[in-house]
Amino acid sequence: MEYEEPLFYRVGRYAAEADRDVVDMVSGNPDWDPPTGVRAGLREYADAAPADLQYPPSEGLAALREAIGEERGVDPEQVVVTNGAAEANYLGMAAALDRGAGEEVLLTDPVYPYYPGKVSMLGGTTRTVEAEADGRLDPAAVREAASDETACIVVNTPNNPTGAVYDAAAMREFVAVAEDVDAVLLSDEVYHRFDFSGRFASALGVDSPNRVVTGSFSKSFAITGFRVGYAVLPDSLRDAARTRHMLTTVSASRPAQRAVLRGLETVEDAYFERARDRLRERAATFTEALDAVGAEYTTPDGAFYVLVRIPEFPGTMANAKRLIDEAGVAGMPGETFGAARADWLRFALVTPRVETAAERLAGFFTARTDG
């Protein structure tokens, strides 16, 4: 396997090394504070008895699995706590491929770029379904692409990078397609707390032996470095996922599990509302500037990214670098996410300097048009 430095890192480093001030809209790292319980949980754990510093149950601390079960409305027995959604998605895809019912994984285009890497690491092949212009994923297109060869259908809602939120009817149909071709619908819902549309529908709403849901606290609690995620698995896949989890990492880190547990016990809805309000406001500020320069863009229904197409300025790596050097704004080139949005740029709203970025982009493109 060749190591290819993820483009996120490459663009991030280019921005950091630039000879000028740059607003970083590359990373997906929240810039706000976690719920206070997270810090309190770490402090408490620093005084834990030696026995409590040792291996937790491989599937996660019982109290944390219960708290996740309550948050997501599922039986805690279905929950395996993982080293972030990264491991949860790896376990889910592996369990799907190991069923021996196909070797193909259906992904969307555009796509979160680590999915294809995971599939190929696990020995699977990839088929892509193009998302609609507005980011929606047409269930009919998924059904058409699915076949006996399909082992897994991966959807991500709210979606990175399109900002789309799939509605309940679509989610039901995705699960139905998975059932019909004997595959697993894997729904990555790490942004489930960032739904601005009110239309988010979890795949957990559809009970099925062919449905796996993954999530994490990386985004919802603003702690991407803690590496606490989870998979919600049907009975038929749970043993395979648990075995692989045990053999790959044994368990997620206990200090981080304890911090998340205390966070879940004490966080209030207002915390998530504030995060959504903040992002809504940033999206408005940012897209207003885009209007001014005649750019095409997606207003996110969820997650925290804006996809942008600027006339005569395709989202290539060269242009992303040019924006860093000449406008002082760093975004991700669209090619990172597949072929369908190769002309676009993705800007993450997780910076307090969205207004500065908006002004800089408006200035840069206005000057360009005027020149």
Added chain:
Amino acid sequence: MEYEEPLFYRVGRYAAEADRDVVDMVSGNPDWDPPTGVRAGLREYADAAPADLQYPPSEGLAALREAIGEERGVDPEQVVVTNGAAEANYLGMAAALDRGAGEEVLLTDPVYPYYPGKVSMLGGTTRTVEAEADGRLDPAAVREAASDETACIVVNTPNNPTGAVYDAAAMREFVAVAEDVDAVLLSDEVYHRFDFSGRFASALGVDSPNRVVTGSFSKSFAITGFRVGYAVLPDSLRDAARTRHMLTTVSASRPAQRAVLRGLETVEDAYFERARDRLRERAATFTEALDAVGAEYTTPDGAFYVLVRIPEFPGTMANAKRLIDEAGVAGMPGETFGAARADWLRFALVTPRVETAAERLAGFFTARTDG
């Protein structure tokens, strides 16, 4: 993949549910305190700025990789920080198998029971080399078992469960065999701080593109729940390991990395000396009682386990349960570790109640012989 509950858990639970007081000598969880820096590191991290709560570099915090490089005497560029030695061993085995130079992994018998599971999860096959009666691993036997089919040779020194420590000549020869058959020597050295013999020789002493060393802070810092380990990889395998690490877990948990970093910065040799003295004393107390009942045993040169063979009391699961119920001492049946020590029982010395356990075993077997 069928989920088989690890025997450790099964025996541990049987002991916990027993209708009497039981001394737990099953788990490998240290019962002593971590270095004070570990707790201090967690406390400090609880106050970190939001940006410091986000993804660390995938390969580990730069300062932690430097500290590990200093501890182990290697270039930090060779270090990948992992989710415990569990993930480090998974990455090392996968990198070896992915080279396309064989599909067979050489393991010892007795063996740490998670190794065979990892091999089969990664699609490899297993060949075993029996350890000598005293636990040593004869390099000639390894050479004889190695072939063109060999992708990886896994050794564990100091050894769990035999307590053997492989000397420098043996380590050099293991690496030479790996080079000669175009395989990777993977040396798991999680117990490197628990050498009572003064003869421990790390595979890091042999520079080779065919040599990977894994380690962790689980045992040395008494924090098995933190999940911070590492792999030291040659240039030729580093990219493959980094890619898989990124795609499997992204990174080890940052609070735990920070705690370990502060621990490494402040721990003194006296901390490890105290741990070794404690274990030496426990081993002496325990084996004295075994002498009294005419049992055969291995006095560990390293790690913290004693393998015991009791006349007319083979180390079956049934007998392990009987010891729990009738003697109040829990140990692991030898079959857990392969065929070669199926008659034996393994007792872990990580309990302050070794003396009680010794008295109980002496009483139980004396009564049995007398009866």
